[in-house]
Amino acid sequence: MIDILRTRRSIRRYRTGRIEPEPIKLIEESLLRSPSSRGINPWRFILVDDPDLLGKLSEAKEHGSTFLKGAALGIVVCGDESESDVWVEDCSIASIVVQLVAHSLGLGSCWIQIRNRFHSSGMSAEDYIRELLAIPKNVRVLSIISVGHPAETKQPVPADRLQRKKIMRNRYGSR
Numbered sequence: 001m002i003d004i005l006r007t008r009r010s011i012r013r014y015r016t017g018r019i020e021p022e023p024i025k026l027i028e029e030s031l032l033r034s035p036s037s038r039g040i041n042p043w044r045f046i047l048v049d050d051p052d053l054l055g056k057l058s059e060a061k062e063h064g065s066t067f068l069k070g071a072a073l074g075i076v077v078c079g080d081e082s083e084s085d086v087w088v089e090d091c092s093i094a095s096i097v098v099q100l101v102a103h104s105l106g107l108g109s110c111w112i113q114i115r116n117r118f119h120s121s122g123m124s125a126e127d128y129i130r131e132l133l134a135i136p137k138n139v140r141v142l143s144i145i146s147v148g149h150p151a152e153t154k155q156p157v158p159a160d161r162l163q164r165k166k167i168m169r170n171r172y173g174s175r
C-alpha cells in the first residue's frame with residue numbers, strides 16, 4: 001500500500017485503447033467496497049465510456065477537465081444527499097479509493113472536481129452533468145475520475161519534499 005501511495009500521481013494524458021473487462025470489474029468492486037458513514041452507501045457511480053459523452057463531460061467546467069475527452073473512462077461519482085448528510089465525504093473516499101486501485105492496475109487517473117465548479121455558460125458544472133446524464137435532482141455530483149492507459153510518467157514526490165511540519169504531536173504547533 002505504501003508503494004502505491006508513493007508512486008501515485010495525477011495522470012492526465014492517456015494512450016488510446018479501452019480498459020479490459022477484468023480491470024473494469026475490479027474498478028467497480030473497489031467503488032462498492034469504499035467505506036461510508038453508517039454504511040449507508042449514498043453513492044451512485046456512472047461509468048462513462050461513450051466517446052461522445054466523454055467529450056461533452058470534458059466541457060463540464062472551464063478549466064481542469066479538458067483531458068477527459070482523451071480518457072478511456074470517466075467515473076462520475078454522485079451521492080444522494082437525501083440519504084446522507086455526509087455524502088461529500090463518502091463520495092470523496094470512493095473517489096480516492098478508485099484512483100489508488102486504478103494505479104495498482106497500471107492505469108492512470110485524475111480527479112476532476114465538479115461540486116462547486118461552473119460551466120462556461122455560468123450554470124453549475126453539476127447541473128450541466130445532471131442534464132447530460134439524466135441524473136435526478138436529489139443526486140449530487142462530486143467528481144469525475146478520468147481513467148486510462150497512461151501516456152505520461154511522473155516522478156513520485158521525494159520523501160524530503162513532504163510537508164512534515166503539518167504533522168504535530170499532542171497539541172497544535174507542537175512537534
Ligand SMILES: Cc1cc2nc3c(=O)[nH]c(=O)nc-3n(C[C@H](O)[C@H](O)[C@H](O)COP(=O)(O)O)c2cc1C
Pocket residue numbers: 008009010011012063064065110111112113114
Ligand atoms: C479534491 C480534488 C480536486 C481536484 N480537482 C482537479 C481538477 O478539477 N482538475 C485536475 O486536473 N486535477 C484535479 N485534482 C488533482 C490535483 O490537482 C492533484 O492531485 C494535485 O495537484 C497533486 O498532484 P498529484 O496528484 O500528481 O500528486 C484534484 C484533486 C483533488 C484531491
